[in-house]
Amino acid sequence: MHRKSNLTHLILASVVILGLTLLMVDVEAQGQIAFSSNRDGHVRNGRPTHEIYVMDADGGNQRRLTNNPASDHSPSWSPDGKRIAFISDRDGHPHRIPGWFTSEIYVMNADGSNQQNLTNNPADDRDPSWSPDGKRIAFMSRRDGNNEIYVMDADGGNQQNLTNNPDPNGHPNDEEPSWSPDGAHIVFTARREAHFENKFAVTYEIYVMDANGENQQRLTNNRNNELLPVWSPDGKRIAFVSDRKGNLDNFDIYVMDADGGNQQNLTNNRAWNWTPSWSPSGERIAFSSNKDGNTEIYVMDADGGNQQNLTNNRHSDGSPAWLNSPFSVAPAEKKFTMWGRVKQFYR
16 A cells, blocks of 8 residues: 555656646747847947847747837846836936947836836946846946946946955946846856956956955966857856957857856857857857847857847847746755755655
8 A cells, every 4th residue: 555655656646746846847849038129220329229029938029118219229038027127328428438328227027018127327337237127227427437236226226336446547437237047146257357368358257245345266268358148057067258269359159067167169260259148948059149140149069059030130139038937947055946846745
């Protein structure tokens, strides 16, 4: 009788695991990727401007979310998929480069409605990244004279400088934050005085710090630039961009372990490969590339194989952001909870 009961529990547990697996696969297949595009033909001061779009994960059903003559780009999904943070220069604050304008962090509903300015200051604010619980947004700001990593509440309140790394020579720039899936750490790009200086400038490297800004540690160390780090959904790997050819003209997508080890080139082509974004399962990576002549959104397997063009149009499409909903794949701590419930069938 006891053996029969165990067999029944084993069957039930197998059914639950299969159901969860199919649910994760199905949600990823039906997932969404937000991106920016200049296909609408808007021009400001002689330069094309971008709008925020969203599409299905297979490239279908591409639709526009923003519509204004300014530039809206760099979308970032909230963890629940209900909101999108992005940057916009629509407020017209003059940039230090003549004819350009500084950006603010905005947020809108996932359908493009209810667009709101969160940062509200004349300095440049960029690179929004949601915390896993959706309560905070990390971002880059130049309000203190150089680029620093800040964090604010999701409504724009309580803005705080995390990196606090000023330098009279202008070397330090801390930018492009990305939260770890457990919310404990933030990986980011930094240019600091001790870095190698090539013929162009002091190079960027990838750092990680605690979510409160403490314990800043360097993960990469080479003579060229490392940029745009982003955590995998399981927290074990970090995708990033590097110009290890050293010419600031060819960038590849790399991946490394979360401690900086085992760095591998995924794209391996003489093009500009940019802005990696993991799929919810961690099995694929979306990115932008101009390898076919103009910038398009591509997707590839997490080992760099099976690269496919999703957008396929003659305009510029960039800044892909895959919706990593907690309903599509469980973070590590939730996965253990699910497994704990499954294990109860064996008792």
